[in-house]
Amino acid sequence: MSLPPPLRPLQCTNPDCTLPEGGRCARVNELTEPERQCTDLLRQTTSVPEDRPEPLPPPSSAFSPDPAPWSGRHLDPVEAERLLWRSPARTFAVLGSYGAGKTCLLTSFFLQLASAGRAALPYRFAGSRSLHGFRELAERAASWEGDPTQDIVDHTPVSESDRPGTWLHVSLRPESLHDDRVVDMLLADLPGEWVDQYTGHDDARAKRRLPFLRRCDGFIVLADADELLSKKGRTRASRTGVLVRRLSSIAGKRKPLPPIAVVFSKFDLVLDRSEPPDGWSIDPLAWGPLGKKARAILAALQQAQDTGIPAGAFAVSAFPGALHTGQPVGVMEPFRWLMGHVDRTMDRRTPPIEPSEGGPSFQAMRRWRPTA
């Protein structure tokens, strides 16, 4: 009896796939068991003649089998969890219905941070474990020609995976020389479908997908200003108001109380119909016609504020036009506001004494985690 041919290594035709090297399937968001389901993934089955030795890999470093130290794309919950244990981390959930502009907001936020946005956010970029993910978003946004019927960035795909890659990450160092912290900011970029299901149905499945909400340090809820001023605006406002109330209920159980920021997105589309307030406001009168339509949202925010939860509403235009024709307005404001609240309420680091030399162990000892 002849033995079956030896098991051959996996190969994948998708250039984004690192599964054969022990990494991640590029279609992890679509497939629960890539090794069985992915048609791009092949196991070479042609037998190798016994008398012909298998060709050796090129002896060059050019084809070193070691993958890059990290994928650089959206982080999955396990990768995100690891960062939570490293220095003070801020986890913010960015929530909103399909097409509300969540990913656009995050893309615009990163591009402004990359353009040294210290005037708008008093932190400086210190690193990112999802730089490749940001690159893909920026590349997509850069190719948008300004056509409002086209997507600026791809919608966050719905994943059935147990470990969906939904987190974007930046490390930030405060601009102030008296503040030596390095803060990891984790931003959950969730598919709108999940948020809608979570908002509309209190079923266990929708809840199970978002367990991290209970641990978030702050929330950004997006509502499309143009949609709010449309015929079905009140319905959208009601649903968003329900979401804010659900988040308030979660936030109310946390100490310190996590702030909730509502972002009226795509505000450039409604400037002819509504006036943004100076700064932020949850007073319906401050928002003109939009305030009337968005009463359910602003009322939910007011109720949250009455229970001590910091609540604010902001006008934002993340991509008022193609990148070569227009600048965003107000993108950094909700982030600045959230970070300000979290910084004020969470433990502050004592300014450290810089070690004169050596000291890796001392450096390691200095990495700490706040007692939230």
Add this chain to the structure above:
Amino acid sequence: MKERQIAILGASASGKSTWIGALASSLLEDSAEHVCLVDVAAAMAPLLRLSEPLELGEYPKRTPIDHQTDLELPLATKGERFPDARFTLRVGDYAGEQVERLFRDRARGWSAAWKTRARADAIVLFLRPEATTPLPRLEPSRATRDQWEALRSSSPEAPATVHLKSPQAAGPEDLFSDVLVEEAADAPAPAPGEPVRVPTVLALVELLQFLRDVRGLAPGERPPTGALRIVLLASAWDQVDQAWRTNGQGPAAFLAEQAPLLHDFLWSNFHADDVFRFGLSSTGGDLGKLGHRERYEEEPGGFVEWTDTTGHLCSTRDLALPLYWALFGDAALKEG
């Protein structure tokens, strides 16, 4: 005496070959003031390949060489100006597809050579401004009524200050490509269907993150002073707008404006004393222009510029100054 390592990293057409070639000429003539070759034989062939074209008034040309090895130059300080020091200059030499795979696909290519390079005592990063792909620039500012008004009144056709990409784009796969490249060759303009390239600065930051990770440095953790120095060289410095080459401006201001993400990353992750920016013109002008080439043949040489702590723009014809700074820090900038 511990031998130190200096890693030279930079895109193709970023100016590193021309710099090494110009440095090689002075090393071979033993005319460099404070540095000399230790082992001439070991480095002779690549040095000649780099220096000979320059002696003829041409930029070094691409030559097929072993793609898997670094160019290593064993050097030492000489004279009284600096303490005795032996060091090896390593110039990364990688096939483009390797770095492309590493940055874009992440599947393989993080080789032992990279990890060795991560242990260098100093890293010299070349950036040739006109050969980089910039990130889209958005204007970071706080929302004001004026901004909303401006947005309300702006027409969609009105161009703003955002720029997307340079006409001479170089991708991340070029960051660590062959040493012996045709430095002066213009990168071809991207075709209409060509994908937007990875912004050079993102790839650079990612690579620095990888190198720091090998050293066990957490994001934002600054290594002990002097343990890892970063020299940023803005090459083809003679080509930049003259306004940058004035007191109060200089390479530091120029690079901060051109690459703010990298600027912030370096600020956050290194002590200020461990990062320095120079403007470098290895040939003092463009050898592609006949007039300058004739001048260069008569009197070869280039210059290095930097701003001192008072903002004064300083200049030297000693092209090895960035190496001295990599070895000795700010002491290298004091008058000898």
